[in-house]
Amino acid sequence: SQQGEEDPQALSIQEGENATMNCSYKTSINNLQWYRQNSGRGLVHLILIRSNEREKHSGRLRVTLDTSKKSSSLLITASRAADTASYFCATDEGGSYIPTFGRGTSLIVHP
Amino acid sequence: DAMVIQNPRYQVTQFGKPVTLSCSQTLNHNVMYWYQQKSSQAPKLLFHYYDKDFNNEADTPDNFQSRRPNTSFCFLDIRSPGLGDAAMYLCATSRLKNEKLFFGSGTQLSVL
Numbered sequence: 001s002q003q004g005e006e007d008p009q010a011l012s013i014q015e016g017e018n019a020t021m022n023c024s025y026k027t028s029i030n031n032l033q034w035y036r037q038n039s040g041r042g043l044v045h046l047i048l049i050r051s052n053e054r055e056k057h058s059g060r061l062r063v064t065l066d067t068s069k070k071s072s073s074l075l076i077t078a079s080r081a082a083d084t085a086s087y088f089c090a091t092d093e094g095g096s097y098i099p100t101f102g103r104g105t106s107l108i109v110h111p
Numbered sequence: 112d113a114m115v116i117q118n119p120r121y122q123v124t125q126f127g128k129p130v131t132l133s134c135s136q137t138l139n140h141n142v143m144y145w146y147q148q149k150s151s152q153a154p155k156l157l158f159h160y161y162d163k164d165f166n167n168e169a170d171t172p173d174n175f176q177s178r179r180p181n182t183s184f185c186f187l188d189i190r191s192p193g194l195g196d197a198a199m200y201l202c203a204t205s206r207l208k209n210e211k212l213f214f215g216s217g218t219q220l221s222v223l
Binding site for chain 2: 030031033035040041042043044045048088090092097098099100101102103104106
């Protein structure tokens with residue numbers, strides 16, 4: 001069953017702008033993960049944030065987690081055309097430790 | 112350097128003809144997963160292994176089965192593919208549960 005829901009479903013921006021994607025979920029979790037998928041390829045792990053953490057950074061990526069609102073956001077700063085991809089959040093539904101994915105946000109960065 | 116390898120990259124089968132997809136890993140990870148992803152949809156977990164312990168998702172059709180003969184290999188068997196089984200099949204591994212997943216490039220299955 002699907003746990004996370006990403007918002008927006010699609011996002012189109014210009015190179016250099018920031019991109020923000022949100023993920024909401026329904027049950028308690030142990031961690032939340034963000035993945036990237038280029039068209040027709042496998043997923044690539046970006047960041048894992050645990051339920052007792054509020055923010056994590058990796059390069060141009062910033063992830064926040066608000067367990068009281070059951071939501072997370074992924075911020076990509078200074079976007080590049082190469083960031084064009086689909087971005088998925090994954091949560092371990094009910095604390096199961098097994099990732100369940102949302103439908104993703106399709107990001108297009110125009111050069 | 113490939114760590115999770117899926118073969119073949121593209122697979123075409125006929126309606127009702129059994130098909131096997133394969134996945135191998137060089138990471139020595141304990142957990143292996145199979146996800147099904149249809150166009151513009153979320154990857155849907157079919158089953159996972161923790162070592163030899165097999166875990167089937169409740170809504171995975173009986174038509175789908177899996178084998179993990181050793182740590183490195185995992186197979187997805189579709190006994191009688193239907194048109195609705197056309198999808199990308201993604202294999203992933205993790206060292207332990209609750210850790211990040213490493214994905215293969217996927218096998219795109221077409222059913223004619």
